[in-house]
Amino acid sequence: MKNPLKRLFDFLLPPRCINCGSVLNQENGLCPECFNNTTFITEPYCSKCGLPFAVVSDSRGKKLCPACLKDKKPVLRLSRSAVKYDEFFKKSIIAFKFMDKTQNAKIFAKLLKTAGKDIFQEGVDVLIPVPLHYKRLIKRRYNQSALLAFELSKLINKPVLNGCLIKFKATKPQVSFSGRARHQNIKGVFKVKNPSLVANKRVVLIDDVMTTGATLQECAKVLRRAGAKSVDTLTVARVYD
Numbered sequence: 001m002k003n004p005l006k007r008l009f010d011f012l013l014p015p016r017c018i019n020c021g022s023v024l025n026q027e028n029g030l031c032p033e034c035f036n037n038t039t040f041i042t043e044p045y046c047s048k049c050g051l052p053f054a055v056v057s058d059s060r061g062k063k064l065c066p067a068c069l070k071d072k073k074p075v076l077r078l079s080r081s082a083v084k085y086d087e088f089f090k091k092s093i094i095a096f097k098f099m100d101k102t103q104n105a106k107i108f109a110k111l112l113k114t115a116g117k118d119i120f121q122e123g124v125d126v127l128i129p130v131p132l133h134y135k136r137l138i139k140r141r142y143n144q145s146a147l148l149a150f151e152l153s154k155l156i157n158k159p160v161l162n163g164c165l166i167k168f169k170a171t172k173p174q175v176s177f178s179g180r181a182r183h184q185n186i187k188g189v190f191k192v193k194n195p196s197l198v199a200n201k202r203v204v205l206i207d208d209v210m211t212t213g214a215t216l217q218e219c220a221k222v223l224r225r226a227g228a229k230s231v232d233t234l235t236v237a238r239v240y241d
């Protein structure tokens with residue numbers, strides 16, 4: 001039996017589908033139709049970068065994609081995402097990021113918890129959200145990645161280190177660049193304020209979307225330089241063909 005206050009609250013502000021906004025009976029995030037139209041990332045995927053496709057195996061039978069097989073000094077330990085970022089799922093992310101649908105962080109955090117099982121199994125010490133430059137933060141009023149990190153933190157009992165990794169230079173939005181230019185745009189714009197807080201820590205970087213991974217990789221480089229033991233990335237959605 002639901003608590004009467006919660007019932008009243010649900011009546012006033014019923015849970016809604018994060019994608020289409022239709023009223024739901026339960027706070028489970030997506031209505032049946034949107035659930036069916038969402039591409040959840042499931043195995044087989046590369047055991048390292050999480051990219052779903054036909055994987056090849058290395059000499060020890062580890063399932064890797066060709067890019068990870070070649071990369072002898074990866075900056076990132078593991079990367080995982082919950083769903084494919086396509087035209088359909090884009091709506092949910094845009095609403096969350098730009099239209100104040102901050103309450104959706106709870107639902108997204110549940111997706112992150114499921115998608116991150118391999119990462120949590122390897123071991124995690126802290127969650128770090130990908131930071132926004134303070135000017136953008138003022139404009140948007142919230143950092144969507146920090147909201148995700150705080151909600152996930154409640155579900156997995158790991159602390160969030162917010163404000164330690166900072167973006168000290170403003171950049172043009174990554175969407176205006178492609179490929180190599182994305183790496184150039186983001187290079188040297190992050191720093192770790194207190195390296196002692198990340199030293200020897202196994203860090204999980206949290207963000208809403210992974211596109212080329214340029215931003216996450218740049219953050220990871222900075223964190224590793226500051227002494228982090230390992231860096232994983234966990235995002236709600238991921239762009240891939």
Ligand SMILES: [Zn+2]
Pocket residue numbers: 017018019020021022030031032033034035
């Ligand atoms: Zn829906």
Ligand SMILES: [Zn+2]
Pocket residue numbers: 046047048049050051064065066067068069
């Ligand atoms: Zn890979």
